[in-house]
Amino acid sequence: MGIYRIGIDVGGTHTDAVLLDEKNQVLAETKSPTTEDVATGIYTAMHKIIHEANVPREQIKYAMLGTTHCTNAIVERKRLNNVAVVRIGAPATLAVKPLIGVPEDLREVLGKYVYLVRGGHEFDGREIVSLDEEDLYRIAEEIKGKVDSIAITSVFSPVSKSHEERASEIFKEVLGENVAISLSSEIGSVGLLERENATILNASVVNVAKIAADGFKNALKNEGIHHARIFFGQNDGTLMSVEYAVKYPIYTVACGPTNSLRGASYLTQLSDAIVVDVGGTTSDVGVLVQSFPRESSLAVEIGGARTNFRMPDLVSIGLGGGTIVRIQENGEFTVGPDSVGYRLPEKSLIFGGDTLTTTDVAVALGKVELGDPSKVTHLDKDLLNKVYAKMVEMVEEAIDKMKTSAAPVPVILVGGGSILLPETLNGASEVIRPEHSGVANAIGAAISQVSGQVEKIFVLDEIGREKALELAKTQAMEEAINAGADKDHLDIVDIEDVPLAYLPGNATRIRVKAAGALAQILEEVSI
Structure with a gap:
């Protein structure tokens, strides 16, 4: 009896899906447009691969989802939880308030209920002052019915987390077990402000993660799959269970690119290389070290907030298959950074739309066969060659930024938009475009x-x-x-x-x- 697994990766433009057998061979693959409600796109993609592979549903035992739901919610400031921010650290930390340095529009959404409570520890684990439990009970009564998620950060909690845990007990006692609680000692590393930001962002996307998880479960049920274990992709190129993902949704924010890196490593059998993942909206460039994504050693900004939890080292550029190219009267032009995204099949010229995209440029120059080439024959070839050279140069610059030495390294191209790029790139010892490269992200999710x-x-x-x-x-x-x-x-x-x-x-x-x-x-x- 075979055991099969499904890997799905939701990007800004496409939702990619693969079905693998127990030897991790691809039995079916598909790309379908990402939908506004996301769940429909997941359902469509899943339906296609299951019907194409035609394997017994009860033998599909694993289902992996890589999703950008949480990232997009933070970047767009939409669908976020009502969060209470509790810092245990008075009187030591009053000089710098929570959410300092976070963009104003994000602070407005997340900074409605901010509290500073007496307590916290020194760097060697001694108490600064004892925890003000009376104040915590007062805060709990005050936020009852107003918030559904709480971010608790205590000074030096990676050394001693006792104050965070006691605060959590008090909130659960007053507000019930259903309130989501995020503890900074479980999320970030030592720096207080970055750890606090990471915890607040985690608390803000709990609902989004729950909706994504429920949508995925329902899509599986609708296909008659009732006995699969469900996993979410996380930032470091590995997986976590659904329960874990709903508790720590912040760990999913960069899983799309890291899934692609893992998939690229698996498809090429290379453990060390640079991977360029070209989507519909952006290209992400990352580095494989021993088959895993290289981790960032710096504080990483998410939606403008500095954080310090584990994140992959990536350069993201506004160049994808749907990136808009604007040409002015005088022959000057710009590439991006905005994109038509999942509306490429209706917006771009080759599909009868009215927007010039990078895909149109590649088709007009005969580099890609797609859509109706006659719709772009009127364009000035000389100018388009300059635009194409600029597109390639953007990718080469990003590759250069990620290299640790001037020596050429293998470059793996993956993602649906990778058809736009040429067979050779400056700084690459070789350019590899593996089979199934268009769905490398879904494969990465499935094999992790x-x-x-x-x-x-x-x-x-x-x-x-x-x-x-x-x-x-x-x-x-x-x-x-x-x-x-x-x-x-x-x-x-x-x-x-x-x-x-x-x-x-x-x-x-x-x-x-x-x-x-x-x-x-x-x-x-x-x-």
Whole structure:
């Protein structure tokens, strides 16, 4: 009896889907337009591949979803939760208020209920002052019925999370179990403001993640699939269970590009390369290191807010298959950054629309066969060649930014829009366009492993380095198992140990990541 898996990746323009057998061979693939409500696009894509592959539905045991729902909600400032922001850190942190440096329009949406409570810890785990529980009970009564999600951040909670956990207990006691609570010690790393921002953003997209998860479950049920385990793609190119995803939706924000990187690695069998993922709206350029996306070491901005949780190192440029090209009277032109997105089949010239897009340019120059080429024959070829050269140059610049040396490296082209790019690129030792490259993101979602990561400060004078590393490894493995990994097939894939010279007690920051295969289905799950 075969076991099959479905991988779906929702992009801004297309929803891609694949169905794989137990050897991860592609049995069916499709691209269908992403829809306004997203669920319809997922349903259409899933319906197509299941009917095309025609495998027994009860043997489809895994379903993976990579989605940009949460990212888009933050960027567009739409569909966000009503959030209460609670910082435990008075009187020490009053000088810098929560949400400082966040764009005003986002602050207006998320900054309606902001509270500073006495409490928090020093960097060595000592209490600054004891937690003001009375104040927390007062706040809980005040926000009752007004918010549905709470972001709790305490000073140095990666060292001691006791105040965050007690605050969470109080809110649950007063507001009931249904209120979503995000704790910063479980989300970001040491810097207070970035960790707080990441926690607030996490709290703001809980509903969006729930709706995405429910839409995915319903789409599976409508297709008669009742016993599949569902996973979401996360930022580091691995998977997490639905329950985990709804608790930590912020970890999904960059999973589209990272799925593409994982898919590119799998399709080419290359573990180290640069990947260019050309979608309908943007191109994302990332780096594969040992088959996983290279992680960013800097604070990463999401929707204008600085955060410090695990994110892939990516350069995103406004160039995709639907990018709008504007030509002025004097022959000057601009490429993007805006795009017709999923409306390419109605808007672009080759499909009878009125908007000149990058796809029209490639068709007019004979580089791509698509639509009706006669609709673009009237365009000035010399000018279009200049536009095309500019498009290629944008990609080459992005590749150059991501390289760590001047030496040429292999470049893998994936994504539906990759047909726009030529066979050679400056800075590339070779340009590879693998089979099934158009749906590399969905393949990446389907074949990924599950991971767990932990980042903490340990005082070595108290427990010693060996014990600290062991503790961190154990916690990372527990996280991976909670996210859905098989406890017997887990590996520690990354360890970082950074001594903190400015702290007493010989402190060190340890980050450990464990990854492993999906836990085998032992019990029947129902969705």
